[in-house]
Amino acid sequence: MTESLASRLSQRHLLGTETLSAADALRILDTAEVFFDVSRRPVRKVPTLRGKTIVNVFFEASTRTRTSFEIAGKRLSADVVNFTSSGSSVSKGETLLDTVHNLEAMRPDVLVVRHSASGAPHYLSSRVRCGIVNAGDGTHEHPTQALLDAFTIRRAKGRIEGLTVTICGDVTHSRVARSNAWLLTALGARVRFAGPRTLMPSDTSSWPVEVFDRVEPALEGADVVMVLRIQRERLSGALLPSFREYSRTFGINERRLGLAAKDAIVMHPGPINRGVELDGAVADGPRSAVLDQVEAGVAVRMAVLYLLCAEPGQAAVS
Amino acid sequence: MRIVIDPEAAERGIRRIAGAIVERARGAGDVCLVGIRRGGEPIARRLALAIEQLEGQKVPLGLLDIALYRDDAATALPAPRLGRSEIPFAVEGRRVVLVDDVLFTGRTVRAAVDALLDYGRPRTIELAVLVDRGGRELPIQADYAVRAVEVGVGERVDVAETEAGLHAVVLAQGEPTS
Numbered sequence A: 001m002t003e004s005l006a007s008r009l010s011q012r013h014l015l016g017t018e019t020l021s022a023a024d025a026l027r028i029l030d031t032a033e034v035f036f037d038v039s040r041r042p043v044r045k046v047p048t049l050r051g052k053t054i055v056n057v058f059f060e061a062s063t064r065t066r067t068s069f070e071i072a073g074k075r076l077s078a079d080v081v082n083f084t085s086s087g088s089s090v091s092k093g094e095t096l097l098d099t100v101h102n103l104e105a106m107r108p109d110v111l112v113v114r115h116s117a118s119g120a121p122h123y124l125s126s127r128v129r130c131g132i133v134n135a136g137d138g139t140h141e142h143p144t145q146a147l148l149d150a151f152t153i154r155r156a157k158g159r160i161e162g163l164t165v166t167i168c169g170d171v172t173h174s175r176v177a178r179s180n181a182w183l184l185t186a187l188g189a190r191v192r193f194a195g196p197r198t199l200m201p202s203d204t205s206s207w208p209v210e211v212f213d214r215v216e217p218a219l220e221g222a223d224v225v226m227v228l229r230i231q232r233e234r235l236s237g238a239l240l241p242s243f244r245e246y247s248r249t250f251g252i253n254e255r256r257l258g259l260a261a262k263d264a265i266v267m268h269p270g271p272i273n274r275g276v277e278l279d280g281a282v283a284d285g286p287r288s289a290v291l292d293q294v295e296a297g298v299a300v301r302m303a304v305l306y307l308l309c310a311e312p313g314q315a316a317v318s
Numbered sequence B: 001m002r003i004v005i006d007p008e009a010a011e012r013g014i015r016r017i018a019g020a021i022v023e024r025a026r027g028a029g030d031v032c033l034v035g036i037r038r039g040g041e042p043i044a045r046r047l048a049l050a051i052e053q054l055e056g057q058k059v060p061l062g063l064l065d066i067a068l069y070r071d072d073a074a075t076a077l078p079a080p081r082l083g084r085s086e087i088p089f090a091v092e093g094r095r096v097v098l099v100d101d102v103l104f105t106g107r108t109v110r111a112a113v114d115a116l117l118d119y120g121r122p123r124t125i126e127l128a129v130l131v132d133r134g135g136r137e138l139p140i141q142a143d144y145a146v147r148a149v150e151v152g153v154g155e156r157v158d159v160a161e162t163e164a165g166l167h168a169v170v171l172a173q174g175e176p177t178s
Helices: A002-006 A022-038 A064-075 A096-104 A120-125 A143-157 A175-186 A215-219 A243-250 A290-308 B007-024 B040-055 B107-117
Strands: A053-058 A079-084 A110-115 A131-137 A164-168 A190-194 A209-212 A224-227 A265-267 B002-005 B031-036 B061-064 B095-103 B124-132 B144-148 B156-162 B165-171
Touching: A022 A064, A022 A143, A022 A175, A022 A290, A053 A064, A053 A096, A064 A079, A064 A110, A064 A131, A064 A143, A064 A290, A096 A110, A096 A120, A110 A120, A120 A131, A131 A143, A131 A290, A143 A175, A143 A224, A143 A265, A143 A290, A164 A175, A164 A215, A175 A190, A175 A224, A190 A215, A209 A215, A265 A290, B002 B007, B002 B124, B002 B144, B007 B040, B007 B124, B007 B144, B007 B165, B031 B040, B031 B107, B040 B061, B040 B095, B040 B124, B040 B165, B061 B107, B095 B107, B095 B156, B107 B124, B124 B156, B124 B165
Parallel strands: A053 A079, A053 A110, A110 A131, A164 A190, A164 A224, A190 A209, A224 A265, B031 B061, B031 B095, B095 B124, B124 B144
Antiparallel strands: B002 B165, B156 B165
8 A cells, every 4th residue: 555655754763854855754744734733723632642652852951842842742642751861860970872771671662862962863763673853963953843944934835845045143053954954955945054154064065055154145035034043052252253243244133134035934943042143023023933933843743753653564554 | 346326326315314414403503514534525515515405504514534533543653644624613512413434343433523522512423424334343323324235244335436426336355446
């Protein structure tokens, strides 16, 4: 049955968008539409993943992403457990692999992993039997963020193909920028990066993007303006003279937004540094899709968990 | 292949069911129809039209996808076809008639009742089907059926929609869909 084959992802893990096929990405987005509806009903829960266990394994601080995954799992009736590294055996010197093997011995179906080391989820995926979802690894990838961004764009614009998406800010440290660049180009969008040279990777030649070191030309005609957070915790003073300086030359405000398409939407993965990378009036304005992104996050993560909880080797029949 | 319902019989049967639905509450009143995707969809559309012709009043029509509510959902994941449910009206306190093509084990109807209750609390839920083929595994029965048929072990019932209308056939084991 070809339909049942097409209904599952071609891989057991979601590690990044660079290795995600366009067909798998569309399968996730289409499935998320169903769960988006579920989250707007009076009873925002379906019994589908009853008896499944999902563990959020977060070695790095996060409230939004962890909460979003937790709500997503609970709306599918899975049991969701949160593991945070502070106050755990990690602080007693346990290695990452030992920690994860211990969690795996409790027989979860999916581990949702966030780690400050790029590649950590990929490393774990070849060493565990359960599914792994990358919830952000260092400066590498954050696939569910890119998928929820794609979902938000598709709902707002009716399509992704042919759109111009400008991603501006601290690209070097941004896993959101990387995951979006791969995903959105695979889905047919044109992606532009804009930011100060010091915050742009030294070699972007292998990336499917157009790079600008000034924000104005990058904004011209853009359908989507995606603003990245200036990551204070990852920046050393040498890369950026001051936040005021950054805001003056790269911050997105009403005036700069005027260069984009008339119906352009503004996105931000959060948390926002108001008045630094994004003006407060724009963030709260009619073109802001920031809260739509958060709502989409739950639907997209429900879709990912649903599709990854398939029993290995068991074909679904209607 | 054995034809059990041809388009003419389907039209006649659906008109009869429309009459029975209206009769039960002495009018279409607050009745609304919910077709179970995907087989129940064409039957629900025709039934809505038949009630409208009878009563001169439009009947709200919704569609329910039950893939997320199947009792084998967690072991047969992901469902081969996951579709959207569209219930564009409040079911709270209403008289809902669920509509499906074939009633067999009753498991689909059980899932549909659970799914519907997550949209609100209807006053009553009734069940209308095109074919009742027996073989129930749960204590569920149809309130209205166009036709009940005897089906042998290994045989299956197929319902198809063509330009001429609805057809229901019984196929032997392994016989390809017509």
